[in-house]
Amino acid sequence: MSxxxxxxxxxxxxxxxALSDGNLVCRxxxxxxxxxxxxxxxxxxxxxxxxxxRADSGEIRYRNAIxxxxxxxxxxxxxIAMVYQNLSLVADLKVWQxxxxxxxxxxxxxxxxxxxxxxxxxxxxxxxxxxxxERMTYDLTPGEMQIVEIAKxxxxxxxxxxxxxxxxxxxxxxxxxxxxxxxxxxxxxxxIIFTSHRLWEVIEICDDLTIFRNGRNVGSMDFDHDExxxxxxxxxxxxxxxxxxxxxxxxxxxxxxxxxxxxxxxAPFLRDISFDLRKGxxxxxxxxxxxxxxxxMLALAGNYPGVSCEAAIDGRKLELTKPAKLIRExxxxxxxxxxxxxxxxxxxxxxxxxxxxxxxxGQSLFTPLDRYAKECEQIIDVLAIKxxxxxxxxxxxxxGNQQKVVVGKWFPYxxxxxxxxxPAKGVDxxxxxxxxxxxxxxxxxEGMSVVLxxxxxxxxxxxxxxxxxxxxxxVVAALEGDDINEDKIITTSMRVGQPARERAI
Amino acid sequence: MNSxxxxxxxxxxxxxxxxxxxxxxxxxxxxxxxxxxxxxxFFETKSIxxxxxxxxxxxxxxMGQAVVILAGGIDLSVGPALSxxxxxxxxxxxxxxxxxxxxxxxxxxxVALLLGLINGIGIGYLRIPPVIATFAxxxxxxxxxxxxxxxxxxxxxxxxxxxxxxxDVPGASPAVKAIGxxxxxxxxxxLVGCAFWFAISKTxxxxxxxxxxxxxDSAYNSGIDTAKVQTLAxxxxxxxxxxxxxxxxxxxxxxxxxxxxxxxxxxxxAAVVGGIALSGGRGNVxxxxxxxxxxxxxxxxxxxxxIPYAYQTLVGGAIVIVAIASSRANTMYNKRIKTRESIPx
Numbered sequence: 001m002s003x004x005x006x007x008x009x010x011x012x013x014x015x016x017x018a019l020s021d022g023n024l025v026c027r028x029x030x031x032x033x034x035x036x037x038x039x040x041x042x043x044x045x046x047x048x049x050x051x052x053x054r055a056d057s058g059e060i061r062y063r064n065a066i067x068x069x070x071x072x073x074x075x076x077x078x079x080i081a082m083v084y085q086n087l088s089l090v091a092d093l094k095v096w097q098x099x100x101x102x103x104x105x106x107x108x109x110x111x112x113x114x115x116x117x118x119x120x121x122x123x124x125x126x127x128x129x130x131x132x133x134e135r136m137t138y139d140l141t142p143g144e145m146q147i148v149e150i151a152k153x154x155x156x157x158x159x160x161x162x163x164x165x166x167x168x169x170x171x172x173x174x175x176x177x178x179x180x181x182x183x184x185x186x187x188x189x190x191x192i193i194f195t196s197h198r199l200w201e202v203i204e205i206c207d208d209l210t211i212f213r214n215g216r217n218v219g220s221m222d223f224d225h226d227e228x229x230x231x232x233x234x235x236x237x238x239x240x241x242x243x244x245x246x247x248x249x250x251x252x253x254x255x256x257x258x259x260x261x262x263x264x265x266x267a268p269f270l271r272d273i274s275f276d277l278r279k280g281x282x283x284x285x286x287x288x289x290x291x292x293x294x295x296x297m298l299a300l301a302g303n304y305p306g307v308s309c310e311a312a313i314d315g316r317k318l319e320l321t322k323p324a325k326l327i328r329e330x331x332x333x334x335x336x337x338x339x340x341x342x343x344x345x346x347x348x349x350x351x352x353x354x355x356x357x358x359x360x361x362g363q364s365l366f367t368p369l370d371r372y373a374k375e376c377e378q379i380i381d382v383l384a385i386k387x388x389x390x391x392x393x394x395x396x397x398x399x400g401n402q403q404k405v406v407v408g409k410w411f412p413y414x415x416x417x418x419x420x421x422x423p424a425k426g427v428d429x430x431x432x433x434x435x436x437x438x439x440x441x442x443x444x445x446e447g448m449s450v451v452l453x454x455x456x457x458x459x460x461x462x463x464x465x466x467x468x469x470x471x472x473x474x475v476v477a478a479l480e481g482d483d484i485n486e487d488k489i490i491t492t493s494m495r496v497g498q499p500a501r502e503r504a505i
Numbered sequence: 506m507n508s509x510x511x512x513x514x515x516x517x518x519x520x521x522x523x524x525x526x527x528x529x530x531x532x533x534x535x536x537x538x539x540x541x542x543x544x545x546x547f548f549e550t551k552s553i554x555x556x557x558x559x560x561x562x563x564x565x566x567x568m569g570q571a572v573v574i575l576a577g578g579i580d581l582s583v584g585p586a587l588s589x590x591x592x593x594x595x596x597x598x599x600x601x602x603x604x605x606x607x608x609x610x611x612x613x614x615x616v617a618l619l620l621g622l623i624n625g626i627g628i629g630y631l632r633i634p635p636v637i638a639t640f641a642x643x644x645x646x647x648x649x650x651x652x653x654x655x656x657x658x659x660x661x662x663x664x665x666x667x668x669x670x671x672x673d674v675p676g677a678s679p680a681v682k683a684i685g686x687x688x689x690x691x692x693x694x695x696l697v698g699c700a701f702w703f704a705i706s707k708t709x710x711x712x713x714x715x716x717x718x719x720x721x722d723s724a725y726n727s728g729i730d731t732a733k734v735q736t737l738a739x740x741x742x743x744x745x746x747x748x749x750x751x752x753x754x755x756x757x758x759x760x761x762x763x764x765x766x767x768x769x770x771x772x773x774x775a776a777v778v779g780g781i782a783l784s785g786g787r788g789n790v791x792x793x794x795x796x797x798x799x800x801x802x803x804x805x806x807x808x809x810x811x812i813p814y815a816y817q818t819l820v821g822g823a824i825v826i827v828a829i830a831s832s833r834a835n836t837m838y839n840k841r842i843k844t845r846e847s848i849p850x
Contacts (some may be wrong), residue, residue: 073728088726092719092786093712101716102727110707152727 009058027389033206096120284464400431523711559668587765595659621743625736668755719786
């Protein structure tokens with residue numbers, strides 16, 4: 001019988017609909033899989049059930065009563081526990097201390113450490129035998145931390161357990177032992193919601209499956225009756241399969257190699273990445289969220305001094321150790337988090353546009369403000385930045401216009417390589433088109449090269465000449481020509497067709 | 506069971522060296538040795554007692570400060586709080602009325618806890634950055650202390666001197682006087698402080714202080730009332746300041762609105778020397794005690810080494826920097842081991 005019925009849930013974040021019509025049913029003793037591309041709403045619905053967010057509309061019935069939780073603690077008291085993607089552990093505590101944190105056993109006012117240790121050790125023993133609960137948490141590998149996080153959720157003895165991508169940091173053997181444990185929980189009547197990007201995992205462990213796309217559930221399967229049909233599932237995830245999208249082969253429009261990267265390594269985020277970027281090429285970086293794309297962009301911009309890599313530009317050796325060195329080579333970054341990394345939000349449009357020039361060599365002692373002001377007006381004009389003047393703080397601009405400022409600050413430069421880390425995130429469609437038109441114009445016009453990471457697959461499909469798919473810090477595929485379509489990108493990202501048993505190393 | 510450990514066996518010694526407390530212990534041993542060489546009668550009872558009396562206040566202040574830092578805060582008002590408490594104690598006491606001493610103890614403790622409560626509300630509930638909140642309150646404490654006692658002075662009941670030396674209490678029997686020569690009350694005050702922290706560390710509050718200081722978001726997500734924990738940490742600090750105030754009033758029999766000022770930064774420095782991470786959540790209150798001893802011994806060494814007076818402060822500062830740097834270097838070494846281990850393959 002069903003323990004949870006979620007119906008017609010809608011949730012907006014600042015005008016953007018994360019969920020428009022979310023429905024979900026979970027039954028006692030069964031594992032319900034949630035599948036969907038990035039931003040399809042599966043994480044949002046999980047968090048609404050667990051009390052992290054409140055739904056704008058819709059209804060949640062949990063154990064035959066309407067549930068309206070204001071915070072995760074209320075949900076937890078009601079038997080709903082969620083394991084978050086970003087962990088909630090205190091690094092300076094021991095493993096067992098973390099597992100019982102916030103709900104420590106007591107004898108009178110004194111902590112009952114013996115029973116706490118026993119509880120923690122019992123849970124860990126079943127999840128990951130051999131992990132010593134006396135170890136400090138900061139000593140653990142990401143996979144071990146994930147297990148501890150799961151053990152922590154289980155310490156509260158939940159009736160409904162929500163696992164939001166619990167396996168992304170786990171190795172194969174750990175995944176299998178987690179699955180065995182999930183089975184033992186369901187035998188005791190616990191209902192589990194399981195989210196993963198790895199198709200084989202979902203197919204292997206789930207009893208039911210609900211697929212989300214664009215904020216609504218578009219399909220569900222019950223593996224008691226339905227076949228485990230990979231094609232059908234992928235069809236639900238991607239929607240209409242788009243095929244035959246003609247593209248020019250890259251060699252036709254691109255010139256010789258401009259930037260070559262060999263064996264880029266930045267453990268544990270990036271492993272042995274090699275690629276050549278040609279003149280006038282737009283190289284896409286795709287894959288599931290959080291597979292190292294962001295780190296790759298930052299590494300190329302010189303943000304990680306510890307990176308090891310053989311790189312060359314125009315045949316000259318290039319060191320990726322400092323942003324200043326790369327800026328001098330006209331390799332410029334438009335970072336993903338514009339407020340933190342790309343702008344001085346409290347300062348004026350003028351300050352933001354002019355600022356990078358200050359770092360150039362050969363600046364005159366006194367800043368020629370008049371000349372710069374003219375330049376800024378030109379930038380504003382070309383990029384169609386909507387601002388009431390040069391002196392308004394960037395913070396007051398809309399997201400799209402802020403993003404244009406980030407791009408615009410590099411405008412006076414001759415750009416060799418433009419690194420775009422999700423440049424259209426949170427930018428409306430019109431501004432997005434303006435931005436890309438400007439960039440594509442410069443690519444075609446002056447032979448600038450672009451490395452584009454976009455979380456939105458459509459952007460990759462529309463603008464890229466070649467797409468590298470990343471998975472767990474490695475480049476696992478390069479798509480060119482006819483292969484550049486949504487269907488192919490998603491299936492490659494999820495490693496569909498890869499021998500399930502071997503992967504996840 | 507050590508199967509989870511990557512380096513079972515030989516590197517155990519390396520692990521020992523890598524413990525943050527290890528360097529402070531090593532420095533303490535060096536300091537004691539150096540002092541013993543410079544001061545021939547260092548190990549005589551009389552001089553040990555004198556040293557205990559000299560060191561105890563900083564030890565108490567440091568332990569209190571360490572608790573606040575562990576909870577992710579810092580308290581810049583401890584010096585003025587100490588001064589204020591000596592003023593309050595001597596304000597309440599009348600020499601002619603021995604029972605007023607008991608009233609002073611009760612009122613003094615209550616005021617101490619109130620000071621901690623106010624700091625805690627500022628830090629925990631109003632979310633004012635601890636440096637700013639306690640810097641502001643330090644002036645309020647000072648102001649109130651100056652109001653109570655514009656100039657050093659005041660009076661205390663006779664038996665209060667028992668907090669300094671049992672033998673000093675008028676009418677003490679010869680047996681008590683004898684105890685006084687071998688057992689300084691300052692040592693008892695420190696032991697009371699240690700016992701107090703030992704009890705706290707066995708409760709949820711003790712654990713949660715580490716959790717909140719280590720990662721307040723994680724602590725909050727785990728259902729911990731972080732504001733309450735920070736407030737309690739400030740109030741625990743109050744108890745240590747109160748113990749130090751008892752010692753001073755016992756010693757001088759008077760209150761002084763400025764006497765505590767030097768303790769604020771010395772207590773923080775001592776806590777850091779003792780391996781308390783300023784970022785919170787890491788360290789050990791008993792080792793903060795060792796940090797205080799190290800800092801106190803530095804002063805002694807400078808005094809006995811015949812360093813010209815003009816250079817004493819300078820040398821003292823340099824030694825503190827070396828002590829802190831060595832504990833930092835240790836942390837860094839620790840981190841290196843960790844990263845080396847975490848790189849897979």
